Amino acid sequence: MAWVPALAVGISVISLSARQENSGEICYLLIIPSKSTMLTLPFEDPVIMDTQFGASFPRDCVGETKVNKQETFEKEETLSHTMDEEDSEKDEDEHEDGHDENGLPRRRGPRKKKMTKARVDRVKMRRMEANARERNRMHGLNNALDSLRKVVPCYSKTQKLSKIETLRLAKNYIWALSEILSSGKRPDLLSFVQTLCKGLSQPTTNLVAGCLQLNARNFISDQINTEASFSGRSTYESVYSTYHSPGVGTPSGPSVDAVKPFRSFNYCSSYESFYESVSPECGSPQFDGPLSPPMNFNGIFSLKHEEPVEYGKSCHYGARYCAVPPRSSIGQSGRAQTELHFPYDIHLRGQFYPAQEEINTFHN
DNA sequence: TAGGCCATCTGGTCCT
DNA sequence: AGGACCAGATGGCCTA
Numbered sequence: 001m002a003w004v005p006a007l008a009v010g011i012s013v014i015s016l017s018a019r020q021e022n023s024g025e026i027c028y029l030l031i032i033p034s035k036s037t038m039l040t041l042p043f044e045d046p047v048i049m050d051t052q053f054g055a056s057f058p059r060d061c062v063g064e065t066k067v068n069k070q071e072t073f074e075k076e077e078t079l080s081h082t083m084d085e086e087d088s089e090k091d092e093d094e095h096e097d098g099h100d101e102n103g104l105p106r107r108r109g110p111r112k113k114k115m116t117k118a119r120v121d122r123v124k125m126r127r128m129e130a131n132a133r134e135r136n137r138m139h140g141l142n143n144a145l146d147s148l149r150k151v152v153p154c155y156s157k158t159q160k161l162s163k164i165e166t167l168r169l170a171k172n173y174i175w176a177l178s179e180i181l182s183s184g185k186r187p188d189l190l191s192f193v194q195t196l197c198k199g200l201s202q203p204t205t206n207l208v209a210g211c212l213q214l215n216a217r218n219f220i221s222d223q224i225n226t227e228a229s230f231s232g233r234s235t236y237e238s239v240y241s242t243y244h245s246p247g248v249g250t251p252s253g254p255s256v257d258a259v260k261p262f263r264s265f266n267y268c269s270s271y272e273s274f275y276e277s278v279s280p281e282c283g284s285p286q287f288d289g290p291l292s293p294p295m296n297f298n299g300i301f302s303l304k305h306e307e308p309v310e311y312g313k314s315c316h317y318g319a320r321y322c323a324v325p326p327r328s329s330i331g332q333s334g335r336a337q338t339e340l341h342f343p344y345d346i347h348l349r350g351q352f353y354p355a356q357e358e359i360n361t362f363h364n
Numbered sequence: 365t366a367g368g369c370c371a372t373c374t375g376g377t378c379c380t
Numbered sequence: 381a382g383g384a385c386c387a388g389a390t391g392g393c394c395t396a
Contacts, residue, residue, distance in 0.1 A: 127375095130373095130374085134372080134373075134385090135373090137385080138371075162368085163369080
């Protein structure tokens with residue numbers, strides 16, 4: 001028995017839903033709260049469901065289970081007059097012929113306990129507590145997602161990735177890093193970005209590209225100013241001017257259509273040729289499952305992370321990252337750690353990004 | 365205004 | 381019995 005307190009004040013019509021067993025179909029009950037009670041009907045109510053919900057409920061229930069107002073009011077009136085337990089002996093609405101007052105067959109099986117005032121209050125209280133717990137749980141989940149946002153590429157406080165995009169990017173990131181570690185090869189930026197962006201929405205792709213400096217503005221400026229305004233042009237930019245990705249632009253910059261800096265790019269073939277393995281997305285639809293990338297953390301990489309305390313708390317993470325050599329030994333740079341954002345400080349091997357500050361600014 | 369994203373409520377299920 | 385987890389529903393907010 002699931003009595004539902006209608007706590008939503010001001011709602012004139014409450015829709016309840018229940019998934020029918022084995023069918024997944026949704027059935028609706030439209031309940032009008034009565035003046036005397038805010039309780040809605042239990043699904044098992046024989047008047048409404050007649051039999052056990054889901055057992056014999058018609059598949060075409062949608063649209064057919066809407067209880068008319070009058071019936072609902074009558075039912076709720078009945079509910080609102082629920083007696084205390086001590087009155088249950090008198091009970092009731094059952095007639096000698098085995099039918100209730102509505103002429104419907106009396107329900108068999110164990111009689112349900114009466115909803116006393118105290119029980120109703122208790123149910124309400126438990127519902128409120130459950131809501132609070134659920135809120136806290138979701139807040140914890142969101143906090144974890146925020147933490148995840150900070151350790152995947154392209155963290156931005158002002159332009160937060162959505163939940164789903166965060167998870168997708170994290171998945172791609174893990175895959176890419178694992179491939180790098182297992183293969184021991186240094187990726188070109190484009191392939192890396194393509195891996196990261198696989199399956200992401202266009203705005204997120206733009207964001208990632210912007211973070212990783214694969215943006216249209218640079219490309220165009222390279223095209224226009226072929227004299228290369230800076231001498232230390234990175235290999236990434238060489239690749240970048242060779243490969244083209246559809247619609248990669250600055251996160252908040254010119255529109256894709258307006259710029260169109262890239263030609264189409266076959267991600268899958270590029271990925272597979274680079275990583276010498278099957279692309280997670282192209283090779284198998286079961287990427288999330290058994291084809292998870294091999295884990296190898298004795299490599300040379302370290303992640304940017306802004307919450308060392310959190311990692312320190314975890315033996316799992318600690319074991320991984322304690323084995324990573326000091327950043328200063330990896331190469332390049334005496335740049336502050338907070339400036340760096342994996343993997344570019346590592347992969348460039350002395351090829352410094354001319355717009356690194358821009359990236360850092362973006363991250364901040 | 366439609367669509368995406370999100371927070372919240374809610375009932376069901378599973379587990380302790 | 382109660383908590384954790386899950387998924388559906390709903391309404392609000394924002395943006396193209």
